[in-house]
Amino acid sequence: MDQGSAAGTGGTFISLSDTEQRCYSGLYALCQPDSSGKLAAGKVAELFRASQLPAETLHQVTEVCGAKRLGYFGCGQFYVALKLMAAAQAGLPVRLESVAGELPLPLFIGITNELEMRYPNHPSTNESQPHILGSLTGSAPRPPADRPVLRHPDTSTDKQEAWSPPRSPGISPPRSPSAYRSYPYGAQRNGTDTLLAYDGKVAGCPSVPQENSSPSHYSLKLQPEQPVITRVASVERLVERAEMDYSDDPWRITEEQHEYYTNQFRSLQPDLSALIMGTVAKNFFTKSKLPIPELSHIWELSDVDKDGALTFPEFCTAFHLIVARKNGYTLPETLPATLRPGFVEPGVVPAPPSEATEPLIVFDDNMMPGANQLEMGSVDLQMTSRPGVTSKQDTRDESRKPEFSPKRIPDPHEKPIQHVSTLKPDSPQELDANMKSRTRPRSYSSTSIDDAMKKVEEPPTPPPRPQKTHSRASSLDLNKLFQQSAQGSRPSQHSLSAKSGWLPRPPALPPRPPATQIFSFLPGSEKSSQKAVQQANFADFSKFREEQESSVRGGLSTEDLAPPKLDSTLRHQGHAPQKPVRRKLHPESQSATPPSAAPYSAATLTKSTQRPPPKQKREIQMAIRKNRETNAVLTRLNSELQQQLKVVHRERVTLESQLELLRPVAST
């Protein structure tokens, strides 16, 4: 086989550039030359058809190159034919003269792989041709005839070998990033090519014959859609994809990559507008097996708002930097402009390449085996949706948190549990259930009142008794209230337990006794009992009534209740100023007693209402009224507490200033 730098046809000397030479050699080999160097006509015809030139042009080419005359395609004729086809594709007439100059490589549409349709006809690249060859060779097992091709004296040996793994750097052992940088120029998206490329990369330069076998090995892999891919190949396929972008810029995110990053982001955080917390991102990016200082540097580059969390653009940036780093690109010192979160890709259309997402997802699954044992646990939770109890609890926690965080940044402690957000069908349900469960303590107006009303009917209303617990609770009122509530709880334990379980829970809960007083007034039937309660409190509250009224007038926007209710409210609010000190000492008693007092009086209330049997409408109205009253009470108490806080704060400031004066003056 004449692999000289020139191909002669009837004496015409046509010079081939190195790239062309390599390409043509590969094509030549593809066409299955027999022992004498003649090419198989079928293969040649196939190749010619792949060039997508009109038949007439092909005839012309065949004629000009001399094959027609000879009756077969020898090496020289083949080369000339290739050059003529290149010229034809470039628009030049099919003449020998036109091939004298520098021409782009002829473009052959792949006969086996439709992905090659995307190949641009880059004049500068020598990879477009190898890629086609790669696909072609992919379909055809590499015969040993390739071996003679490989024995090329110059470095093109490696390049030729690079055809079967088309994108292997091959040339020089130190695979510098510059070698990688040349690849994006090809802008190839052939999955098979990438696969082959990485096999070449993996094999490394040294063993050429070994690489020879690898193409055949990988050609087998080409046909099935990669369920059996090794981790390295899949990872590098992803990395290969990451390299490729349409504008030759390694720092630009392509659509495929963007789509992939979106999927990854969703796996960590279902809402694209929310943040990924630092620990979560750390665990995720640690799976990429990059050293920690580099990951740290990547984080610094990508977290532009320096908040310790990643927004979606920041996440894309970080992911892209990681991918680039894995490809061998050195990390920049500053963030490239194309990776800034504010950068908008012109004309970005989220293309759904199905064949792209599948191998990309393989990346993640295949990362799992390589991940840390520690991360394996979390990753298992993440990737495999376990509908176990633990995960449900996690989602419950997770769903609970968003309620509390209006900024939609879940609690950092909950963030690792967010991994289980893959339970997407479960989580909405969980969310609803949990919202109900959580809102129940908050909106105690909804069910609690009904429960309370039911409870009220059962217990009698004994006079308040001094409570033996909380000896420091000097106020008899509290004790009485507690006693009332305790008595109220005994008859109706089942409903009260549900309530008392969470009624004391709200920490800043105001004293419920005002509510009880109000409730008692509403039906008007339990006035005797409530009066007893009132009278018990009366002694303590009356003196603070004025103070309460003054505080109430202080800009409260609650609706005015009936005067008796107001009095009772005020009286009970006298609790609050009455013991500012005591509250500090035993807040729990105070908070415990008011809520417990509430159900009791509410129970009495319901009893009265249910005497006229089906007065549901009335119940609802009373419930509404009770809610309003409770709101009013709470607002008043809130304002009052705030005033107290101000007072205390003022005291504190004065004390501190005094302390400052007394302190030895230090030089500042």
Added chain:
Amino acid sequence: MAVCIAVIAKENYPLYIRSVPTQGELKFHYTVHTSLDVVEEKISGVGKALADQRELYLGLLYPTEDYKVYGYVTNSKVKFVIVVDSSNTSLRDNEIRSMFRKLHNSFTDVMCNPFYNPGDPIQSKGHQTAQTHLPGNF
């Protein structure tokens, strides 16, 4: 102007120390180390008061004939120490304060990085560049 900048952890070991290499870094390390005593004295003096009462900027810790040492402590007991050449008398207190503020900002940025374990030496390049951008710095 500032010849040495040091970030000292809560346990009084340095997280980051960087000095102009002209005068022997060991000397500055020693100075910073001794200044820690002064810092401790200052922050323990106000220990009885609440933490928010204490000023973060500690001011001039002690002057020597060659240089002055300024200190700053955060609420998490991380200390910043800046050693300034005494010949720069034009360096005002406000400038020192602004230097500390920038130092604090870059330190919090480092802390925000989830890959940084608190207590590790600070190897962040961003942090280093922030140091160089301090006014009149190396």
